[in-house]
Amino acid sequence: MMAMEGQQPQSSSENGRESEDYGEEGREKGPHPLAQAGTGSFPGGFIGKHRLQAAITNLNNQISILQEELKKVETIGESSTVCKDLISSVESTPDPLLPFTKGSVDAGWDRWFGGAHHSRNHKRWI
């Protein structure tokens, strides 16, 4: 997406994207052994022990992160609670780009119209 015309960005990932196949939720479709570990193969097709161990350590870290998140998810509320909070946050803030406002209009909002536009006396700038 972000590649610029006439030149390809040098990136550590193929074509600026992951080469792995992605399924729903932007995740790997199936288990892809060693994919996340950045492990390479030696000429004989053998994988270095130390690389495998590092990869396993990495996977174990991810497991503990996911388990932690599962615990957190048990304590969070439903999305309707968040929606209620969001609506009250949005509606309590004056917004210069909306056709309505709560409270007084800030004169600075109309500086783009060089004084020719005053919403208070219904003048329009076109």
Next chain:
Amino acid sequence: MSVTELKERHLAATETINSLRERLKERRLSLLDTDIAGYARSQGRAPVTFGPTDLVCCRALQGHTGKVYSLDWTSEKNRIVSASQDGRLIVWNALTSQKTHAIKLPCAWVMTCAFSPTGQSVACGGLDSVCSIFNLNSPADRDGNLAVSQMLSGHKGYVSSCQYVPDEDTHLVTGSGDQTCVLWDITTGFRTSVFGGEFQSGHTADVLSISINGSNSRMFVSGSCDSTARLWDTRVASRAVRTFHGHRGDVNTVKFFPDGNRFGTGSDDGTCRLFDIRTGHQLQVYHQQHGDNEAAHVTSIAFSISGRLLFAGYTNGDCYVWDTLLAKVVLNLGSLQNTHEDRISCLGLSADGSALCTGSWDTNIKIWAFGGYRRVV
């Protein structure tokens, strides 16, 4: 332990991860009892309505001779910095449309730019994998060019995005094609923290965009070609606080919601999404059906100061104004008079929220403001 045993362990761990992810996904889905639009409708909210001359293009900033890739406003309201493929950064007084600086860049392939909080410096980055800082108060040379005052080198891929830490001219966060984000100390030129990278729970493809939380500058979010957005705490670089799934394409743009408790994303999948950082809930998908045509990619987003409006720029030149609460397109700036003639590449809101700035591949920058009658409610 033999290689065979290690491989078996690796496979078992991978399977555990996949089953945990599945459980997590199911649990999250069970908590999504509504989205914002459904909830807002149930509370009797109606969409915002704009008249034909309510949002108008009140300035056209002309001067770039190449595609505009990035722009940023100063915090003191009226100045903008823009970066273009013509190899220049231009600093504009948006109110007068005058250029105050035109900086010729050492590398023309620029992708991002940012104003420092005090407005005294600008930063930019691109395919040279370096983030360059220019002090606007430093004297220009005979040709009128400013020298680079600091070069932040260390990324192994292009610099796709940069943003100064709010209220600090000395720290800046970059996102890069090397799959990492970096917090820099500009004074020393050294990396303070690296977010992601090998054997860490970071992005697994190019980072395309970052956004720092205005309410809590320790938190920032990144969007990536791996189809995810990740939330980071600058005090814990080793792993992301949370990973947000849902998009089915590169996440080209991320932007914090004004209240700092959620953030928006825009993607190659043609959708914008709104996520809550505390619960991890995906609160809304903003998607316009285009018949059989493939949806245009979202290149950039910005929220109005209350968060009621979500501006989204697309590769086809549209710039939709979404009502964030009702998930409805209430206006398309791309269909108005004096609009852009090519893709919208970048968007930015002025510090006081009174104007939206759009940058495009048509080389122009336009400023949009409310020019209608405001009802006081």
